[in-house]
Amino acid sequence: MLKLHVTDETSHLKEVILGIAKDNGPVPALEDAYDPKSIEHIKAGTYPKESDMIKEMEAFNAVFEKYNVKVHRPEILKDCNQIFSRDIAFVIDDYFFKSNILPDREKELDAIQYIIDQMDPSKVIRPPGEVHIEGGDIMLWGEHIFIGTYKGADYPDYITARTNMQGVNYIKEMFPGKIVKEFDLQKSNTIAKDNALHLDCCFQPVGKDKAIIHKEGFRDLKDYSYLVNIFGKENLFHIDKDEMYHMNSNIFSIAPDVVVSEKNFTRLNQWLRSNGITVEEIPYAEIAKQEGLLRCSTMPLIRQ
Template structure:
């Protein structure tokens, strides 16, 4: 590691989903394709598979927008066996100053965490492994001392309990999501401490009312959920990335005083994730 790299090495710290993003980990979609259907979105696009060249161009544009907005973008190496590797959010997550490496549910993705661990060691960054149950970072949404964790096909109660044990100063809240939903961030995301985007049909009535009491909500339709209406990425307070196709959601955000940067990600979303899924924040101010 060079002297400059040492000086720039981030200290992991993420207390929210919307603070100024300073350091983030991505992975280029060099080998991205739908090989084995593991979610409903992939099933839809199976006969119109991912154009890898277009996906790489879109990801390059995504990284440029981040860098143009002052974000230090770091990349883990893409490896041919791992066609889902672009979704770095799933393989790890940061809560406060603790970086966790996920325990993946699907065998097709378990090798990605090994690559992440090797990369973190090269960067001199410490982390904790989740060893109980299974959990993926797409199911983890941080709001200060409150952490929402979605119970999905990928994340279970055992993992939630381990997170709570390791972070006793946090309130870790498990939220059951509809069985066909991939991750919590596909149906719920925070824009700021008083504003959330959510897909109401993904939750039971009790959890839905809990969200509505805590946040003003921009509620999206089934079609908007399919096209990743909640899967925005905040890069600063009241500034975020969103898909240009989600016109109604973007307009609702702008009415709330949010700067919306529209980036085409049409190839990336074919595998079931968008901007939040493609980013592993290490540090937010």
């Protein structure tokens, strides 16, 4: 039996689901792309090749092996992008939530069913249909649950709006003992530099008391100030639009003092090291072209 346990973003990782890039399928048609960054690369003819993405994911897997993390992989579906396991489910405390994902991604959940079968069935939850939440919008920090959302009346017009207020309220009801705080994020279907696809595209805690943040990713300055008050300005690493676009806030913590990061994130990686954090640098720039990076590719099951 898998005893799920995740209460924050940085505690020692024991077990994780890592997505897979094999049999990723052809370059998507423009109308089938899920985000503006993918659209940009489809148009430019620079959409990532499967062979490159497989290499990047295997480099990630090798870091997990080095730190004795048990890695689960999805079963391979033909012609299906299964890289971003964070979208399809998430763990809070010892509960496993299945996301109500974009309908054509439903089969990605079937590919991890063999892992779900190892969990206590009473801890596996499918929220009601009107509740939309994706794992990239859920950030755990002790008694806090931070949730990315979009509060605009035009929510249905945005394929990039992934977690709705019904989702926020659902988590508030499920965890009455926690401080559930939602953040209204900037969304754009067409301009990648103006789009925070998920909360982890503009914010993520690292270490024991620090975080990476993109101030302009928040529609309401009060939301940004809320995080400044929790972490302290001196503990925040501010990233600009270009760094946000290249997914600097989407690195991944294996422990409070060990982070996996993209090798081109020079400024960020120096800051992490200057704060006593070991940085395992890997190439992940091809996968980043799909507006997702290291955190998006992982779904932690057990942190100690």
